[in-house]
Amino acid sequence: MKSLVKATSAPTVPRQAAPAYAARPTGRRRAAELLQRQGVLVVLLLVVLVSSFVFPSFASLDNARGVTVQASFLSIVALGMTLVIITGGIDLSVGSVFALGGVLAAWASQWGVLPALLVPLAVCGAIGAVNGLLVARAGMAPFIVTLASLLGARGLLLALTHEGATTYLVPRGSAFAELGGGSLGGFGYPVFIALALFAGGGLVLQRTSFGQTLFAVGGSSDAATLMGLPVARTKVLVYVLSGLLAGLAGALNAARLSSGVTIIGVGMELDAIAAVVIGGTLLVGGAGSVSGTLWGVLLLAVIQNLINQIGSLNSSYQSVVSGGFLILVVVAQRYLSTARRST
Amino acid sequence: MAPSEAVEAASVPAGTAEPPGAPAVLEAVRVSKRFPGVVALDEVSFALRAGEIHALVGENGAGKSTLIKLLTGVHRPDGGELRLGDAPVSFHRPYEAQQAGISTIYQEVNLVPLMSVARNIFLGREPKNRFGLIDFPRMHREAAELLTGFGVRADPRRPLHTLGVGTQQMVALARAVSVRARVVVMDEPTSSLEPREVETLFRVIGELHGRGIAIVYVSHRLDELYRICDRVTVLRDGWHVHTGELRELDRMRLVSMMLGREIAEVRRHGTTGFGDGHQAERRPVLTATGLTSGQVLRDVGLELHPGEVLGLGGLLGSGRSETAKAVAGALALDGGEISVGGRPLRRLTPAAAIRAGISLLPEDRKAEGIVPGLSVRENIVLAALPRLSRAGIVSRGRQDRIVDVFMKRLRIKASSPEQKVGELSGGNQQKVLLARWLCLEPKVLLLDEPTRGIDVGAKAEVQALIDDLAQEGLAVLLISSDIEELIEGSDRILVLRGGAVAGELTGDRVEESELLAVLADETADETADATVGATKGSAAPEEPAAPKEDRR
Numbered sequence: 001m002k003s004l005v006k007a008t009s010a011p012t013v014p015r016q017a018a019p020a021y022a023a024r025p026t027g028r029r030r031a032a033e034l035l036q037r038q039g040v041l042v043v044l045l046l047v048v049l050v051s052s053f054v055f056p057s058f059a060s061l062d063n064a065r066g067v068t069v070q071a072s073f074l075s076i077v078a079l080g081m082t083l084v085i086i087t088g089g090i091d092l093s094v095g096s097v098f099a100l101g102g103v104l105a106a107w108a109s110q111w112g113v114l115p116a117l118l119v120p121l122a123v124c125g126a127i128g129a130v131n132g133l134l135v136a137r138a139g140m141a142p143f144i145v146t147l148a149s150l151l152g153a154r155g156l157l158l159a160l161t162h163e164g165a166t167t168y169l170v171p172r173g174s175a176f177a178e179l180g181g182g183s184l185g186g187f188g189y190p191v192f193i194a195l196a197l198f199a200g201g202g203l204v205l206q207r208t209s210f211g212q213t214l215f216a217v218g219g220s221s222d223a224a225t226l227m228g229l230p231v232a233r234t235k236v237l238v239y240v241l242s243g244l245l246a247g248l249a250g251a252l253n254a255a256r257l258s259s260g261v262t263i264i265g266v267g268m269e270l271d272a273i274a275a276v277v278i279g280g281t282l283l284v285g286g287a288g289s290v291s292g293t294l295w296g297v298l299l300l301a302v303i304q305n306l307i308n309q310i311g312s313l314n315s316s317y318q319s320v321v322s323g324g325f326l327i328l329v330v331v332a333q334r335y336l337s338t339a340r341r342s343t
Numbered sequence: 344m345a346p347s348e349a350v351e352a353a354s355v356p357a358g359t360a361e362p363p364g365a366p367a368v369l370e371a372v373r374v375s376k377r378f379p380g381v382v383a384l385d386e387v388s389f390a391l392r393a394g395e396i397h398a399l400v401g402e403n404g405a406g407k408s409t410l411i412k413l414l415t416g417v418h419r420p421d422g423g424e425l426r427l428g429d430a431p432v433s434f435h436r437p438y439e440a441q442q443a444g445i446s447t448i449y450q451e452v453n454l455v456p457l458m459s460v461a462r463n464i465f466l467g468r469e470p471k472n473r474f475g476l477i478d479f480p481r482m483h484r485e486a487a488e489l490l491t492g493f494g495v496r497a498d499p500r501r502p503l504h505t506l507g508v509g510t511q512q513m514v515a516l517a518r519a520v521s522v523r524a525r526v527v528v529m530d531e532p533t534s535s536l537e538p539r540e541v542e543t544l545f546r547v548i549g550e551l552h553g554r555g556i557a558i559v560y561v562s563h564r565l566d567e568l569y570r571i572c573d574r575v576t577v578l579r580d581g582w583h584v585h586t587g588e589l590r591e592l593d594r595m596r597l598v599s600m601m602l603g604r605e606i607a608e609v610r611r612h613g614t615t616g617f618g619d620g621h622q623a624e625r626r627p628v629l630t631a632t633g634l635t636s637g638q639v640l641r642d643v644g645l646e647l648h649p650g651e652v653l654g655l656g657g658l659l660g661s662g663r664s665e666t667a668k669a670v671a672g673a674l675a676l677d678g679g680e681i682s683v684g685g686r687p688l689r690r691l692t693p694a695a696a697i698r699a700g701i702s703l704l705p706e707d708r709k710a711e712g713i714v715p716g717l718s719v720r721e722n723i724v725l726a727a728l729p730r731l732s733r734a735g736i737v738s739r740g741r742q743d744r745i746v747d748v749f750m751k752r753l754r755i756k757a758s759s760p761e762q763k764v765g766e767l768s769g770g771n772q773q774k775v776l777l778a779r780w781l782c783l784e785p786k787v788l789l790l791d792e793p794t795r796g797i798d799v800g801a802k803a804e805v806q807a808l809i810d811d812l813a814q815e816g817l818a819v820l821l822i823s824s825d826i827e828e829l830i831e832g833s834d835r836i837l838v839l840r841g842g843a844v845a846g847e848l849t850g851d852r853v854e855e856s857e858l859l860a861v862l863a864d865e866t867a868d869e870t871a872d873a874t875v876g877a878t879k880g881s882a883a884p885e886e887p888a889a890p891k892e893d894r895r
Contacts, residue, residue, distance in 0.1 A: 207476040209469055212458075216466050219455035226417070226453045227518075228438030229467050286457040 039332065040279050040295040047302055055309045061186065063305065069188035069256075071301035073098075075294060076194050076249035078272040079201050080242030082293045085276050086205070087238050088218040088285025089135060089142040094246040095268035096153035097124045099261070101250025103157055105176070106168035106260030113175040116255070120247040127153055128243020132236035146239075150269070161262050168260045180255025190252045197245070201290040214238065218285025274322060275300055278329045299325065365392040367426070368557050369414060369445065369526050374423035376409050383409040386423065387583045389576055391526060396548065396558045398568045398589060401578035402601050402659050402824055407561055410578065411528055414559070415447045416440030444525035448515050448532050450561075456504035461486035463503050464518045489517045494543040509540045516547060527551060528559040533567060534660065537638065545571060563660040564841065565594055565863065579603050594863035601658070602826050602859075626685075628818045629701070629787045634669045634679035641843040643669075643679075647787055647818040652809065654833025655822045656858055662842040663822045664706055667789040670820070671703035672696035683786065697726070700786035704776055704793055706822075712776045715765030719757045720746045722764045723778045730783070749778035753808060770801020777808065788812065789820045794828060806832060830855055838862065 052059035077094050084091045101120035109116035127149055134145045158164060170177045182189050205211035213234045216224040224231050254260050273283075279296030281288025303325070304318045367390040376384040384406045391397050401407050412418040413425065416434030424431045427443055434440040437447075454463045461483050462469075470485065472478040486499035493513045497506055503514065512535055519527055529548075533541050548571060551558060560572055568575065569589065577584040577600045584600050585592075629647040634640050640662050647653055655663045668674040670681060672691045681688050683699040696703075705712055714722055724731060724742050731741050746760050753774040757767055764775055773793060780788065790809065794802040809832060813819050823829045829836065836848040838861045846861045848854070 203476070207479075209467060209477070212462055212466055212469060212477070215458055215462075216455045219457045220453070223453040223455050224466075226437050226447070226449060227466055228436070228441040230438070282457075286455065 038280075038292075040292055040299060040329075044295050044299045044302065047299065047306075051302070051306055051309075055306070058306065058309055065183075065186045065188070067298075067301050067305050068191045070304075071297050072188070072190040072194040073249045073253045074268065074271055074275065074300070075297040076190075076197055076252070077246050077268060078275045078293050078297050079194075079197055079290060080245035081269075081272040082276050082279070082281055082288055082290050083201070083205070083214060083238050084142075084242050085273070085281050085283060086214045086218045086285055086288045087235060088221065089235065089238070090146065090273070091128075091131065091239060091242045091246075092143065092146040092269045093127065093131060093149040093153055094242060094272055095265040095270075096150045096157065097127055097243055097246040097265075098250040098253070098268055099263075099265035100124065100127075100153045100157045100160075101247030102254035102257075102264065103160055103168060103250075103260035103262060104247075105251035105254045106170050107160070109168075109170045109174060109176045109255075113179065116170075116176040117248070117251055120251045121244055124243045124247025124250070125240050126243075128240040128246075129236065131243065132239030135239065136232040136235035157262055161260070164262045167262075170255060170258045172258070176255050177258055178255075180252050181258070188256070190256065193252065198290055198294050205290055210234065210237075215286055218282075218287075220286070271300065271322075274326050278325055280329075283330075365394065366428075367391060368393045368428060370426040371410065371413060371420075372424050372426060374410070374413055374420040374425070376406075376413060376418060377421050382581050384413070384420075385581045387578065387581070388423075389414075389583070389586075391557050391559055392574075393557055394552070394555045395573045396552060396560055396571055398572035398575040399559055399561045399578070400563070400568065400575060400597070400601055401584075405578040405601075406581040407578055408530065409581075411447070411530055411559070411561065414440070415445055415528060441522065444523060445528065446519035446522055446524035446526070447528040448512070448519050448530065450531040450534060454503055454511065454515055454518070457502055459500050460490070460497060460503055460506070460514055461499035463514060464489065464499075464521060466518075468522070486517075489521055490514070493517055493547060494540075508535045509537055512536060513540065513543070516544065520547070520551065524556060526557050526559070528561075530561045531563070531660070532560075533562060533564065535638065541567075563658050565597065569594070577601055595859055598658070598859055598863040602824075629670070629681070629683055631670055631681045632679065634666065634681075635677045636665065636669065636674055636679075637677065639665050639842050640669060640674075640676075640679075641841070643839070643842070643844055645670075645820075645837055645844075647820060649786070649816045649818050650813055651834045652813050652819045652821050652832055654829045654836040654853075655820060655839060656826075656829055656836045656848075656862065657839035657845075658862060659824070661839040663839055664791050665842070666839065667703055667791050667820060667822060670696070670787075671701055671789055673703065697783065697785075700784075701789065702780035702783060702785040702787070703789040704773075704780060704791060706791040706795070712779075713764055713772050715763065717764060718761045719750070719755065719764055719767070719775055720760040722775050723749055723782060726779050727782045745782050746778075749782060753778055753781075754804065768801065770805065773801075773805060774808070777805075781812075785817070787818045787820070789822075791822045792824065793821070794823070794825065802828075826855060826858065830858065 057063060077098055081091055081094060101124050104120040104123055105116045108119040131142075131145050131149055134140045135142050161167065170180075179189055184192065205214065213224065213229050213231075216227070216229055217231050217234055221231060250265070253264070275296035276288070276293050277283055277296070278299060279289070279292030279294070281292060300322055303321050307318045307321070369391045371387065371389040373386040373388055374384055375382070375386055387406065387410060389399075389410060399407050399410065409418065413420050416437045416439050419433065419435065425433065432443065434443070440447075455466070458466070461479075464486050465482050469477045470481045472481075483499045490497065490499065490513070493516065495510055495513045495517075497510060503511060506514070512532065516532070532544060536544060548558060548560075560568070562568055572589050574587060575589040575592065575597070576586045577597070579601065580603070584603075625648070627646040628649045629645075631646075632644040634643040643662065643666055645653065645666070655666060657663045665674055669676055669679065669691075672681075672688070672693045672695055676691060679691075681691060681696075683701065686699075688695050688699055693703075714725070717725075720742060723746050724737075727745070728737060731737050731745070743760070749755070750757070750760065755767075755774045755778065756771050764772055767775070777793075793809065794805050806828065809819060809821065821829065821832050823832070830853060833853060836853055836858060837844060838846045838848065838858065840862070848857050848861070
């Protein structure tokens with residue numbers, strides 16, 4: 001006690017004694033941070049700008065309508081993937097869940113628009129919940145768990161359609177068909193739905209405790225636990241969200257195609273992961289943004305569109321170019337993170 | 344540590360609650376915790392009174408960390424109960440302990456490196472605006488205000504990992520304090536702080552104390568304990584040893600309680616496997632000077648002669664293992680030089696050290712040495728493979744010969760050289776590791792806790808072996824928390840404190856009372872002749888020395 005008085009009454013430390021820590025971020029680190037966060041947007045704008053000059057048909061409004069509605073489905077799936085990856089997880093099941101959602105929606109659409117949305121959401125959300133519980137409560141590796149549900153959901157889908165022999169059609173002229181096929185100002189409804197979801201996703205991620213917890217869980221799961229954050233609950237929720245979004249995207253896609261197509265969505269999880277990573281989200285978790293993912297999806301869509309424009313190029317080259325971009329981004333991320341640490 | 348017959352302090356019967364005093368805010372009553380193969384806590388009682396600063400001390404494996412984890416909801420006790428105020432409580436998660444007003448600062452900073460300072464401070468309880476969204480301007484403002492009180496002027500928007508470790512520790516403290524805590528647990532909060540930051544920390548602790556917050560303070564730095572703590576609880580090997588007023592306990596006695604040795608009964612027992620002293624050569628085989636690494640090592644120097652066993656003494660956290668690692672090239676250094684046989688090592692890497700003839704037997708043999716799935720033979724020749732092979736092909740005949748020699752020589756008890764090492768006892772595993780390094784024909788052998796966790800018989804055998812190796816001209820550096828082993832085994836003892844050399848014991852002074860005196864004493868430089876090979880220790884004599892029990 002006596003000694004304590006000594007400790008408190010001897011203010012040996014002036015309050016402004018930490019100039020070393022007061023330094024503002026250096027220019028280089030700021031540039032690195034900006035590039036990581038908004039680099040894709042710059043690339044996207046450059047690609048769009050250059051292509052508009054080179055290919056007159058690219059710059060048309062019609063083409064923009066086509067590209068955006070195409071991209072809207074992948075973007076919704078990638079939104080869920082972004083959340084999962086920020087927590088340090090991965091969801092490989094989204095492609096299968098996407099297809100399953102479409103088939104379920106087409107099947108349920110005979111009873112109206114509400115069942116057509118709720119049935120796929122319920123089933124796909126349940127798949128996500130199983131993923132999440134196995135990852136968070138049973139402590140299994142996300143890769144394995146979601147690989148299993150990738151196979152499981154695809155199997156369920158084949159059983160529902162009798163090995164693809166039965167195709168469920170969305171009634172023509174129904175409200176559900178309108179949801180996928182209708183448009184506002186030439187842009188399909190799915191585009192606006194995707195934009196609304198991204199706005200909501202961004203708000204949740206950046207401005208709510210839940211969003212902050214996602215970053216904390218991905219940044220350091222142990223620290224998050226010791227800080228008393230609900231780590232397990234957050235992980236479960238994030239896989240549920242991913243399942244819900246993949247199912248919704250599938251349902252919207254089915255509405256647009258007017259039928260539940262069984263063979264779609266194969267490899268879609270990889271496109272989604274690519275878009276997320278290109279968008280600057282760290283694959284190890286702890287950092288990322290939904291806006292980056294949006295730009296990533298658009299970049300992939302624009303590249304595909306460009307290759308179609310060229311015409312003489314086989315569309316398979318799209319994967320080559322996307323792959324090249326992915327490597328570029330990962331290398332850049334690595335370089336940027338070392339640059340940030342060294343300054 | 345040998346089953347110790349050391350004193351239980353008479354003032355408090357072990358395992359019972361507190362003598363009457365201020366009411367306890369947080370109490371552990373006869374709590375036990377078992378992990379596979381170990382009893383980490385055995386019916387330990389601990390009571391934290393309202394408004395006190397309570398020191399929790401003990402050596403490695405004493406159970407401090409486990410007790411803290413029970414108090415903070417990381418683990419749950421297997422037996423006994425926790426009481427908060429008058430009522431029994433049971434925390435299932437750290438969150439529940441925090442809700443109950445128990446805040447913790449862990450030894451290693453437990454924050455999220457990629458997130459900003461402000462977000463780290465307010466994670467889970469962010470200030471919200473009227474739409475239920477996080478109010479960042481307010482959060483940054485409050486974080487900045489909070490940090491200013493801690494002498495930190497970093498921009499709260501900066502990612503945490505861009506700050507120094509000390510500042511990160513301050514952020515952790517700010518987080519812990521800014522929740523409405525009734526109890527703050529600090530697990531070695533100063534281990535990564537610079538002196539200036541320690542002063543700031545103490546000022547903050549003083550403020551918390553003024554607000555009536557009870558503090559559990561874990562540290563190995565005795566001067567810190569005596570400066571700020573009211574009472575002390577000593578744990579050893581999972582047992583409760585003592586609880587009482589700190590000022591009634593002199594340093595010497597505190598240290599002897601932590602180590603489990605009674606000052607009065609210090610006599611040579613001859614229970615260890617060590618023989619008499621060795622004939623050391625004059626010219627050192629290894630010279631290390633000015634080893635410095637952050638706050639961990641400060642200008643440590645040592646000399647090792649062929650044929651001698653140099654003991655490294657010191658409490659936990661004094662830099663013993665770090666010194667050994669530095670010599671073996673396994674610790675990044677800010678400065679220092681190491682030469683073997685008069686030739687300085689140009690690059691301090693493990694590979695360079697091994698080439699120069701330095702072998703380190705690490706403290707944690709499970710994590711850093713043994714490959715349990717491989718056979719005895721494979722484990723022994725692992726490090727020597729490059730030497731045994733020609734054009735990448737390893738001669739099985741040469742392997743078998745070497746393995747045979749070492750298994751006989753070290754008396755490794757295995758059914759055959761092909762038995763998996765994971766099936767052997769701890770002592771035999773240790774011998775296998777020793778054999779691995781010995782077949783590299785080292786000149787210098789660094790042994791970090793070579794007998795920890797092995798049974799008594801095997802312990803004596805390993806000790807005898809160390810003796811033999813020194814007789815044969817090997818230079819041995821011995822680190823041991825077992826003070827008897829250190830005394831009996833060493834020809835000379837270099838005592839470390841706070842990462843610096845605090846003194847050296849030679850000849851007749853290699854004795855327990857002398858060692859305890861240096862360990863406990865803050866002004867040890869005058870009493871122990873810090874001469875040969877020892878560089879200046881930098882303990883500042885700021886408080887009167889504890890009474891020395893000199894009886895010779």
